[in-house]
Amino acid sequence: MSKRTTLAAIRFGYGLPLPMGAPDSPETILALLAGPDLAAQSSPTVASADLIPNLQELREIQKTGKKDIAKIPRRDALLQGFNDAAQEAVKITFARALDSADGFRERLTTFWADHFSVIAKRQLESLFPYSIVDEAIRPHLTGTFADLLTAATLHPAMLSYLDQSSSIGPNSRLGKNQGKGLNENLAREVIELHSLGVGADYTQSDVTEMAKILAGLTLNPDLVMEFQPRRAEPGPRVLLGKTYDAGGIENIRAALRDLALQPATGQHLARKLAVHFVSDTPSPDLVQAVAAAYNGSGGDLMATYTALLNHPAAWTQTTEKARQPFDFLVASLRALGVTGAQLQQMPYKEFRGQILAAMAGMGQPFKRPSGPNGFEEAAEEWITPQGLARRITWAMRVPPRLVEPLPDPVALAQSCLADRASEALLWGAARAEDITQGVGLVLASAEFNRR
Amino acid sequence: MAGSLDRRGFLRGLGGVLGCSVAAHPMLTTVTMAGANGGRPLGDHRLVVIILRGAMDGLDVVQPQGDADYAALRPTLLNPQATDLDGFFRLHPAMGDLMPLWNKGQLGFVHATSTPYRDKRSHFVGQDMLEAGTGMDVPLNQVKDGWLNRLLQTQDGLTSETAYSIGQVAMPLLEGPAEVRNWSPETTLLLTPQARLLFDRVYESDPLFHAASQEAMELADAGNGDMEMMAADPSQMAGLKVQDVEQLVDYAAGKLRQDARIAAFSMSGWDTHRGQAGGLSKSLARLQYAILRLQTGLGAQVWGKTVLLAMTEFGRTARENGTAGTDHGTGGVMVMAGGALNGGKIYGDWPGLSEANLYERRDLMPTTDVRAWAAHTIRGLYGIDQSLLENTVFPGLQMGKDPRILL
Numbered sequence: 010m011s012k013r014t015t016l017a018a019i020r021f022g023y024g025l026p027l028p029m030g031a032p033d034s035p036e037t038i039l040a041l042l043a044g045p046d047l048a049a050q051s052s053p054t055v056a057s058a059d060l061i062p063n064l065q066e067l068r069e070i071q072k073t074g075k076k077d078i079a080k081i082p083r084r085d086a087l088l089q090g091f092n093d094a095a096q097e098a099v100k101i102t103f104a105r106a107l108d109s110a111d112g113f114r115e116r117l118t119t120f121w122a123d124h125f126s127v128i129a130k131r132q133l134e135s136l137f138p139y140s141i142v143d144e145a146i147r148p149h150l151t152g153t154f155a156d157l158l159t160a161a162t163l164h165p166a167m168l169s170y171l172d173q174s175s176s177i178g179p180n181s182r183l184g185k186n187q188g189k190g191l192n193e194n195l196a197r198e199v200i201e202l203h204s205l206g207v208g209a210d211y212t213q214s215d216v217t218e219m220a221k222i223l224a225g226l227t228l229n230p231d232l233v234m235e236f237q238p239r240r241a242e243p244g245p246r247v248l249l250g251k252t253y254d255a256g257g258i259e260n261i262r263a264a265l266r267d268l269a270l271q272p273a274t275g276q277h278l279a280r281k282l283a284v285h286f287v288s289d290t291p292s293p294d295l296v297q298a299v300a301a302a303y304n305g306s307g308g309d310l311m312a313t314y315t316a317l318l319n320h321p322a323a324w325t326q327t328t329e330k331a332r333q334p335f336d337f338l339v340a341s342l343r344a345l346g347v348t349g350a351q352l353q354q355m356p357y358k359e360f361r362g363q364i365l366a367a368m369a370g371m372g373q374p375f376k377r378p379s380g381p382n383g384f385e386e387a388a389e390e391w392i393t394p395q396g397l398a399r400r401i402t403w404a405m406r407v408p409p410r411l412v413e414p415l416p417d418p419v420a421l422a423q424s425c426l427a428d429r430a431s432e433a434l435l436w437g438a439a440r441a442e443d444i445t446q447g448v449g450l451v452l453a454s455a456e457f458n459r460r
Numbered sequence: 461m462a463g464s465l466d467r468r469g470f471l472r473g474l475g476g477v478l479g480c481s482v483a484a485h486p487m488l489t490t491v492t493m494a495g496a497n498g499g500r501p502l503g504d505h506r507l508v509v510i511i512l513r514g515a516m517d518g519l520d521v522v523q524p525q526g527d528a529d530y531a532a533l534r535p536t537l538l539n540p541q542a543t544d545l546d547g548f549f550r551l552h553p554a555m556g557d558l559m560p561l562w563n564k565g566q567l568g569f570v571h572a573t574s575t576p577y578r579d580k581r582s583h584f585v586g587q588d589m590l591e592a593g594t595g596m597d598v599p600l601n602q603v604k605d606g607w608l609n610r611l612l613q614t615q616d617g618l619t620s621e622t623a624y625s626i627g628q629v630a631m632p633l634l635e636g637p638a639e640v641r642n643w644s645p646e647t648t649l650l651l652t653p654q655a656r657l658l659f660d661r662v663y664e665s666d667p668l669f670h671a672a673s674q675e676a677m678e679l680a681d682a683g684n685g686d687m688e689m690m691a692a693d694p695s696q697m698a699g700l701k702v703q704d705v706e707q708l709v710d711y712a713a714g715k716l717r718q719d720a721r722i723a724a725f726s727m728s729g730w731d732t733h734r735g736q737a738g739g740l741s742k743s744l745a746r747l748q749y750a751i752l753r754l755q756t757g758l759g760a761q762v763w764g765k766t767v768l769l770a771m772t773e774f775g776r777t778a779r780e781n782g783t784a785g786t787d788h789g790t791g792g793v794m795v796m797a798g799g800a801l802n803g804g805k806i807y808g809d810w811p812g813l814s815e816a817n818l819y820e821r822r823d824l825m826p827t828t829d830v831r832a833w834a835a836h837t838i839r840g841l842y843g844i845d846q847s848l849l850e851n852t853v854f855p856g857l858q859m860g861k862d863p864r865i866l867l
Contacts, residue, residue, distance in 0.1 A: 171733075172733045172734045172783060172785075175734055175782070175783040176781075176782060176783060177782045177783075179782065184782065189782040189783070190781055190782025190783075191781055191782045191787075192733050192734060192781050192782055192783040192785065192787065193733070193781070193787040193788070194733040194734075194787070197581070197582075197787075197788065201580070201582050207580060207582045207584070207585055211580075212579065212580075213579060213580070213581065213820065213822075216581075331668075372628055379513075379629065379728060380514075380583065380584075380731075382583075382584055385630070388668060389668065390630055392668050392669055392672050393630075393642060393672055394642055394643075394672050394673075394675035394676040394679060395628060395642065395643070395644040395676070396672070397669065397672040397673055397676055398649035398673075398676035398679075401649060401651070401659070401673070401676075402649060405651070405655070431662075431665070433661055433662050433664065433665065434662050436661070437658040437659075437661055437662045440658065441654075441655075441658060442652065442654045442655070446652070446654070446655050446658075449655070450655070450658055450659065450662060453659070454662050454663075455662070455663055455665075455666035455668075455669040458669070459666075
């Protein structure tokens, strides 16, 4: 195996050994990415539309039978349905990353899911962090950023998480009748986090105007996005010096498209991509090349990824980044030979204990970042005394519960690190007191935790 | 967050390099402590800093009900059950159990204060500036350490036990070249002697992994580890529960009773865009719990030498928004507690809430720099030279007249 293959697997995928048929050159990686999303097709999550009957029945029960004890078991079963759908989606997320030959697509999905971070606020919304991925992010992963930004912003998960669903234009019909008004939360983050970036040239007035443009977007009782004219702020709006007077949802789409096409957005996204995939301190040349591809193509994401993968800096043999806990756990499971199918068969309670609780301890509670800015990138954020202690503990304790028999530690180091296994690691793996300790040493090693 | 402004990444990325060159640090100056206790720099006083992440609404916590414009700005949030503090301000009921401290002069507030951060009202940049302790004139990506770490850098002879950064959330406030302990309640690392030897060898060539593993092993040895992993289920709604606060505070109290003099941690849950009445009450109840638990944990003697400062990145809009909440604003409140405090007062000039007096006709106008209050606290606790505070710990700050916030 060549050094470039190792690099491709670890920097642009979920590690070695590569799944059957996985590409390892820029051309083949991009060619597979340009094709259909096979992982989503072969292991779909529950669609949010499929849960609408549950919501409707729950509403009926609440309306008619509030005190009807006989209906409580049915109500609880319906509520449990939301948890079940989310729990299945958690495992599917891991399984896709673990098994897919199209590893760059999975890594990009994780990247954009973090860029458009959402958190489920209540039980009825448990599936939201997964449905925004399958309904807004994955379908637009290789299209234009304008389409991706629009889909993510209008998705019910985002409307709920950043409070848009309750924002009302103060001069709208509903605003005047009920004395209600705006909530700026989504408007601010669309500009600050999702498009221009906080360093760009915008003001509080742009945030307020964006909030007025977005007013009207809400969720109906079925938790489906709806544009309600009675909540929309009347009149033309001025965002970044441009007037929007089409009215209705067309204003929203136009404003989001224009935000996506701002050069500052290209710069912001180029830097984020370079930081996420290549280095916490990427070369300015790499960032410029990716930004130029973005801005020169009208925000075409395939062109943007192509510029990233074709840049020499993307193929330098450095490992400055730390694998984030999700990446670390998926790569560990793959190294141990655990398959997605095995994960799916694992009782959820066990999965939660062995994987999700451990991941939270490493500093990355799954789908629960501390805010809409998602998780940190820098290696130093993850390799803290506490975070590393949790990785070491996981590596020493959990593999024997997942795999029987455990692999030989030296062979494991060679299969999951190839040319990156250091002499010191191979030396240590051969001298461990027992096979469990040896496996732990390999998975907790700096070589395995860096990318 | 724009990568170029991501101070945390930058600063931590250089941590190893800077750590080797403390002696050459241009800002490093040594002062001799007046009346230092047994040769211990920083003496006997304790400073606890809580960063309230998410922008606490000071106008709701310490409600200026005596201001004629308040009621119109806060039609649903104005709380008639709030407890009278001084005839003008009233305290949010979720902090009601702190009234005995207020009456003893061990609780106080600064109102209408803020960091120098203005206008874009980004949580993430606002928090970075709060913790960097710098002004708008310094690009955040050029700040390599937090103000509490720079305070440590001015002291000779500190040990790694002097300052503790507690909890899993990163604390840029305490990061930098001066040595600081990091701990979170879930740290657990039990290794056999042989495994330790192997890890030492395997991590040797990677400074980041080497340093982190060494500290993890030391902390485990000190008997703080081996707690059961807490199950985290993403399909359930979780928040910071009181138990989490309890662990943080108990650990801080334990260390502060011994050799530690400074401890810092974060509390989140202040970003109340919607339904603020409920959300803020929960967060305030946790803050109240933290303060009371710390008082108990420290014991009367150490509490008598302690000041706690709870600071946030900015305040929130003077007007309620359309969803019974508030959006990002500017001026706000700093909460102070401790037996060394000259409390029972609300410090800071009140700017008024008429539209013309609001910042950008929108936010509470800051009348003081929150850094000045922190600087006077540090000066009062540790006798540190004013010019050091104005040039090194908070570069560019003008502390102004001593407000005498300590006993």
